[in-house]
Amino acid sequence: MVQENHPFTSSITESTNILPKGEVNFIEQHSNWIIKVKCSWGKTWLSINIASRKTDLKSHFLPCKLKQASLLSFLTRSSAFNFYGEKSKYSELLLKSPETRHILASKRSCILLDANSLIYKGSVRKKDTKSLSNIFILIESLHNKIDNLDRVPSV
Helix, strand or coil, rough: CCCCHHHHHHHHHHHHHHHHCCCEEEEECCCEEEEEEEEEEEEEEEEEEEEEEEEECCCCEEEEEEEEEEHHHHHCCCCEEEEEECCCHHHHHHHCCCCHHHHHHCCEEEEEEEEEEEEEEEEECCCCHHHHHHHHHHHHHHHHHHHHHHHHCEE
């Protein structure tokens, strides 16, 4: 089954095809999330910063940062992550989620939770539109999981 690219990808790829270096910024609203995207690129790499703010969050996310542990992943031949910050039900969700593992596979990537925002920073090859599209799809999937987690009453 072939899946089309995410709609956010098209405006970025059009710009990268026209300009050898540049930057694209846009803000979109998707369900109860406001998504700010900032992409900049050079000759080979596309740097992506996606800040998703949850508009109906009842309590703020406890600040935390999750990034891939490069050396440990290399040595163990498996996915290993460095976690900084405070544990919460949201950070546990990120740690257990398969989407997180796939998102953090990109170059210099990290996921942060801060106040009422989920922030992704990373890089992909400029010509790799499939990976760029997958990042947006996986971020939306994390949004849905966080929304579902909010719907479940605390015990």
